[in-house]
Amino acid sequence: MPDSPITVSSPRYLLFSEWSQGREAGRWRFVLRANDGTEEFEADDVDPNLQGQRLELLPVVLGLEALDQPSVVTLMTPSAYVREGICHGVPQWRASGWCWEFFGKMVPVKNIDLWQRVDRAMQFHRVECRTWRFDPPERPAPVLGRLVRREGAEALRLTNCRRLEYHAARLLVGCGRGVLMGMRKCKQRLSGKWAALVPCP
Numbered sequence: 392m393p394d395s396p397i398t399v400s401s402p403r404y405l406l407f408s409e410w411s412q413g414r415e416a417g418r419w420r421f422v423l424r425a426n427d428g429t430e431e432f433e434a435d436d437v438d439p440n441l442q443g444q445r446l447e448l449l450p451v452v453l454g455l456e457a458l459d460q461p462s463v464v465t466l467m468t469p470s471a472y473v474r475e476g477i478c479h480g481v482p483q484w485r486a487s488g489w490c491w492e493f494f495g496k497m498v499p500v501k502n503i504d505l506w507q508r509v510d511r512a513m514q515f516h517r518v519e520c521r522t523w524r525f526d527p528p529e530r531p532a533p534v535l536g537r538l539v540r541r542e543g544a545e546a547l548r549l550t551n552c553r554r555l556e557y558h559a560a561r562l563l564v565g566c567g568r569g570v571l572m573g574m575r576k577c578k579q580r581l582s583g584k585w586a587a588l589v590p591c592p
Contacts (some may be wrong), residue, residue: 398516403427403463407523408450408473417441421454432457444472448505451477455512462516467523480562481510 403426411418420435434453441449447470455464468474484490484506490497498505512518 392399397461397463401461401463403465405456405465405467406451406454407467408447408454409469410446410450412442412446417446417447419450421450423454423457443503444470445502447473448476448509452508452512454503455509455516455518458512458516464516466518466520468520469523471522474522476506477509477513477518477520481506481513485510493553 405422405426407422407423407424409420415437417439418435418437419441421433423432425431434457437503438446447468451466451468451473454466458464466473466477479501480491484500487497489500489503489507491500548571
């Protein structure tokens with residue numbers, strides 16, 4: 392519960408966070424935007440030594456700490472780690488002394504210093520999480536028949552069910568419903584076991 396109560400007139404903000412671990416490794420960025428459009432604040436930086444979940448969490452921490460009064464914040468993040476931690480993890484970790492059970496032993500929460508900063512910010516702000524993601528344009532779906540001709544002979548020689556599932560998954564990657572409809576014609580080329588793994592819609 393916030394120390395300073397959230398009221399109907401409390402300002403509302405959108406907080407967008409993002410990061411990069413590819414070409415610009417260690418780059419993070421957040422944008423804090425008032426819902427009424429009166430103000431916007433943006434910050435970004437690059438720390439090549441920062442990576443993984445810590446990189447996902449840092450812009451959220453800094454964005455929340457940039458607010459100077461109790462506010463209602465809608466956090467837009469592509470990180471399931473951040474979303475689950477804020478929605479479910481923080482209250483449990485606080486109650487258990489910032490430890491969690493790992494293979495029967497209580498161990499310190501990973502990135503405990505950042506999570507404790509999130510917890511302090513949440514004493515003043517009400518934070519709601521939303522997931523956002525940007526998907527690059529998809530490549531054209533491969534023609535299923537071509538894939539069957541190239542990989543079907545090898546797949547039919549396999550008897551291990553796990554390996555059959557692997558090949559079935561490879562065939563279905565990127566295929567839309569229209570391509571899947573072609574499975575009816577392909578079933579004659581596939582073994583009964585294979586057909587059971589990839590039933591026609």
